[in-house]
Amino acid sequence: MTQLIAKPAAASRSESDWYDEKLPRAIRPHRSHPARTLASIFLVVMLAALLGISSAYLVIEREQPLNSVTIGPWQAYPKAGTSEADPYSVAIYTRGAVVPLASGEGLALIAREDSAGHDLDPTCVYRISGRTPSARLWTLTALDGRGRLAETLPGRVHLSSPNLLRDPDGSFEVTAARRPYSGNWLPLAANAGASDGLRFVLRIYDAPVTTGAALDGVSMPAITRLGCP
Amino acid sequence: MTLSPRFSLTVGLLATLCLAAIIHILVVLSIPKNVQHSAYDNASAYGADRQFNLLPDVRPGQEALPDLDPAMKHAVCRFRLSDGPVLFDASIPVSFWSIGLFNAAGETVYSLNNRTAGADRLSMLVLTTEQLSILRENPPENLEDLIVIETRDMSGFALLRAFVPHPSEAADVDTALKRATCGGIN
Numbered sequence: 444m445t446q447l448i449a450k451p452a453a454a455s456r457s458e459s460d461w462y463d464e465k466l467p468r469a470i471r472p473h474r475s476h477p478a479r480t481l482a483s484i485f486l487v488v489m490l491a492a493l494l495g496i497s498s499a500y501l502v503i504e505r506e507q508p509l510n511s512v513t514i515g516p517w518q519a520y521p522k523a524g525t526s527e528a529d530p531y532s533v534a535i536y537t538r539g540a541v542v543p544l545a546s547g548e549g550l551a552l553i554a555r556e557d558s559a560g561h562d563l564d565p566t567c568v569y570r571i572s573g574r575t576p577s578a579r580l581w582t583l584t585a586l587d588g589r590g591r592l593a594e595t596l597p598g599r600v601h602l603s604s605p606n607l608l609r610d611p612d613g614s615f616e617v618t619a620a621r622r623p624y625s626g627n628w629l630p631l632a633a634n635a636g637a638s639d640g641l642r643f644v645l646r647i648y649d650a651p652v653t654t655g656a657a658l659d660g661v662s663m664p665a666i667t668r669l670g671c672p
Numbered sequence: 673m674t675l676s677p678r679f680s681l682t683v684g685l686l687a688t689l690c691l692a693a694i695i696h697i698l699v700v701l702s703i704p705k706n707v708q709h710s711a712y713d714n715a716s717a718y719g720a721d722r723q724f725n726l727l728p729d730v731r732p733g734q735e736a737l738p739d740l741d742p743a744m745k746h747a748v749c750r751f752r753l754s755d756g757p758v759l760f761d762a763s764i765p766v767s768f769w770s771i772g773l774f775n776a777a778g779e780t781v782y783s784l785n786n787r788t789a790g791a792d793r794l795s796m797l798v799l800t801t802e803q804l805s806i807l808r809e810n811p812p813e814n815l816e817d818l819i820v821i822e823t824r825d826m827s828g829f830a831l832l833r834a835f836v837p838h839p840s841e842a843a844d845v846d847t848a849l850k851r852a853t854c855g856g857i858n
Binding site: 605 | 680684687688689690691692693694695696697698699700701703704707709710711713714730731732733735737738739740741742743744767768770771772773774777778779780782783784785787788831833835837838
């Protein structure tokens with residue numbers, strides 16, 4: 444430090460060594476490099492555009508709005524599709540032209556993982572068991588990873604609560620697999636590979652949880668992986 | 673004044689991050705204004721405005737609109753309130769039906785199901801505040817029985833969902849949905 448302070452005193456004796464490297468950096472006069480400045484500004488703008496656009500694309504492409512309510516493996520977005528939705532949900536819903544299930548109609552809960560936290564795989568066999576929140580009607584649908592229906596062996600892609608076999612205590616057990624199973628069978632995509640992805644959508648219609656009552660504390664069915672090929 | 677290389681690098685990184693955040697926010701906010709097909713546009717593909725158009729059954733590969741329930745049958749009606757108030761009328765003989773009212777941006781304006789409708793028959797009137805004050809001067813006889821919804825959104829669409837408990841009842845649901853009306857007050 445003492446050396447740095449000493450140097451300008453020595454350098455100030457003549458004007459000719461004004462650009463002297465011995466001057467401390469902070470008071471050394473700026474020698475402009477227009478090409479270098481332009482290049483660095485260009486680099487900053489390009490990097491920022493790349494980062495900003497790719498991060499926005501990733502968030503929107505994930506199709507998981509913020510403000511989700513998570514119950515076990517199930518997620519619901521009660522605010523999405525309303526005027527109170529966050530900008531990400533608005534972008535996701537308008538980009539997909541999705542008509543949301545309105546709060547007076549019902550609530551859609553989406554599972555992308557099983558209860559153990561593994562991603563759902565359409566080649567596996569899953570057991571969906573337990574109870575749903577009380578509702579007049581619910582339906583369970585299997586979608587692929589992009590939210591579309593896939594061709595199944597019997598042509599059916601859903602199960603609905605009135606046509607379900609239940610235990611005496613009201614709980615139920617559904618087997619989701621591509622091959623037929625006894626009991627409640629939810630057919631999965633017949634020709635799907637593991638990379639096609641799988642989502643379960645449970646739509647509960649006219650349920651108290653959709654009309655304001657708190658979603659926490661309600662019981663949702665568990666998703667257990669029984670086996671994979 | 674000359675900056676040290678480390679300081680320049682830090683400033684550059686900070687500038688990049690701030691600019692990236694601004695671009696991220698701008699991109700997310702601009703998506704709704706730049707979508708090519710909104711749900712409101714898609715709804716016009718199934719028939720004329722101001723009438724309920726039955727959507728084809730929700731089957732793999734032929735989904736009329738994304739994210740519809742394959743257990744339901746749907747009918748959609750697009751309307752513009754500048755053409756006058758819209759009266760929805762339907763009687764669907766199934767255990768569950770519901771109607772959602774959406775504005776042109778796809779946001780929910782109002783929704784109800786057959787239990788909250790309070791009657792087996794759906795009769796709902798959608799209009800603007802000005803249209804309601806005109807209507808009040810000379811009210812139709814059945815105004816008391818109607819569910820009246822005032823809205824500021826000038827255009828929108830309604831989606832009527834009806835549960836099909838069994839494929840054997842599909843034809844009855846189809847007929848009821850085709851008979852549902854969405855039009856002006858007589």
